[in-house]
Amino acid sequence: MTAKAPTKPSRRTADQVLALVAHAAALHDVRAEVEANHDTNRWWPPSITDPRMRMLAAGWSTRVSYRMVDTYAAVLDRADELGFDALADLDDDQVRELTAPIGLPAARLSYLRSLADTLTRWDKDGTDPAAWDTGQFIAAFARDVHGASYKVAQCAALYARGYHCGIIPVDSGMVTKLAPALGFTLPTGSAAHEHLRALLEHAVVRHTEPLRALAGGCEVTIPAEAAPTWFTHLTLIYFKRLYLNRPPARLCSRRPLCPDVTGCAHTTT
Numbered sequence: 001m002t003a004k005a006p007t008k009p010s011r012r013t014a015d016q017v018l019a020l021v022a023h024a025a026a027l028h029d030v031r032a033e034v035e036a037n038h039d040t041n042r043w044w045p046p047s048i049t050d051p052r053m054r055m056l057a058a059g060w061s062t063r064v065s066y067r068m069v070d071t072y073a074a075v076l077d078r079a080d081e082l083g084f085d086a087l088a089d090l091d092d093d094q095v096r097e098l099t100a101p102i103g104l105p106a107a108r109l110s111y112l113r114s115l116a117d118t119l120t121r122w123d124k125d126g127t128d129p130a131a132w133d134t135g136q137f138i139a140a141f142a143r144d145v146h147g148a149s150y151k152v153a154q155c156a157a158l159y160a161r162g163y164h165c166g167i168i169p170v171d172s173g174m175v176t177k178l179a180p181a182l183g184f185t186l187p188t189g190s191a192a193h194e195h196l197r198a199l200l201e202h203a204v205v206r207h208t209e210p211l212r213a214l215a216g217g218c219e220v221t222i223p224a225e226a227a228p229t230w231f232t233h234l235t236l237i238y239f240k241r242l243y244l245n246r247p248p249a250r251l252c253s254r255r256p257l258c259p260d261v262t263g264c265a266h267t268t269t
Contacts, residue, residue, distance in 0.1 A: 009202030016182050017203035018210055021232055024239035025214045033238040038220040038231060042069050044159045048076070051130075051160040052084040052119060055141075058155035059111040059148060064102050066241070071101050088116040107147060114146035134167055138194065150193040164226035168200045168233045177244040178236060200236070204229045 024030050040046060043061050048054055057076055064072045078098060079087050090098070092109055099108035121144075122129060129137055134157060141153035148156065154169035161167065170193045179186050179196055186192035204211060204227050215222055215231040222228055252264045 009199050009206075011206065013182075013184065013199050014203035014206040016184075017200060017232075018207045020182055020239070021211060021235050022214060024235050024243075025218065027239070027243075029242055030235060030238045031218055033242070034231065034234045035219045037238075038163075038218075038234055041163070042073055044155075044163075045073070045076075046163070048080050050080075050084055052115070053080055053087075054159040055119075055156040056084065056087075056112060056115055058159050059115065059145070059152050060099065060102065060108055061155070062152060063104055063107075068102065075099060075102050084116075088112065111145070111147040114144075114148075118144045130161075135194075142190075150190045154193065154197060163230040164223055166201065166204075166227055166229050168197055168204070168229050168236075170194075170196045170200070171237070173240050173245065174237065178240045181244060200232065201229065204232050 025034070037043075044054070044057060048057065056079070060076065060079075061072060075098065082090075087095075095109045095112060096105035099105045102108070118141075129140065132140065137157045138150060138153040141156055142148050142150050145153070145156075151169065151171055154167060158165060158167040158169050175186060175192045175196060179192075184196065184199060186195050208227050211228040211232055212222070214235075215228045218231070220231055222231060
């Protein structure tokens with residue numbers, strides 16, 4: 001039985017995160033994915049500079065599978081060529097036609113309209129979301145933008161502020177598969193995403209130097225003043241994708257009681 005994660009992050013939870021990141025970063029397939037997506041990410045390309053378009057991309061990437069990433073990137077490129085204001089001025093049929101290749105065109109349209117309305121309202125109110133701390137931004141975004149769950153709001157905050165802003169977004173698979181592998185029991189519902197985000201970000205703050213050392217073994221670029229949150233996020237999410245979504249035979253089934261991840265005695269008995 002796994003112990004319930006405390007309301008406040010602890011050294012123990014931080015140590016568990018560090019141990020799993022260390023194991024995952026040593027796996028060649030995880031490392032290859034991290035290196036391929038760290039400095040230039042296909043889902044959130046740094047070539048897009050308008051924060052509004054970045055928030056849009058965070059929402060439009062939902063329910064798009066990895067095998068469709070090139071299709072998604074083409075849709076995003078077309079939207080970015082238009083620019084956010086021109087995109088928001090398109091009629092409904094034009095937006096649905098633009099987003100049809102990635103599916104759920106009605107949901108994409110609704111998200112765009114709600115995001116544009118929310119940003120306009122915040123601007124009229126004199127609200128500067130860039131001045132909010134992470135928790136305030138995520139809560140307001142999830143509340144005000146239709147279709148923006150906590151996980152979408154986390155991604156919007158990350159992408160709008162940049163890879164190295166200190167935010168670790170948490171998707172559904174990290175809640176249902178990664179958290180148990182770490183030995184964490186999370187709250188039910190949408191609060192689980194925020195709870196796990198707090199635990200992971202605390203681990204990076206507590207173990208910045210060891211995590212930087214792990215990142216130093218990969219071909220990635222981390223600004224000197226930044227904590228390795230983006231590296232940690234990618235390492236965990238690609239470990240989740242490659243080892244937890246369809247667990248290979250060499251993955252230890254006794255995590256977290258067994259400190260190993262792969263290749264231990266339990267995988268050969």
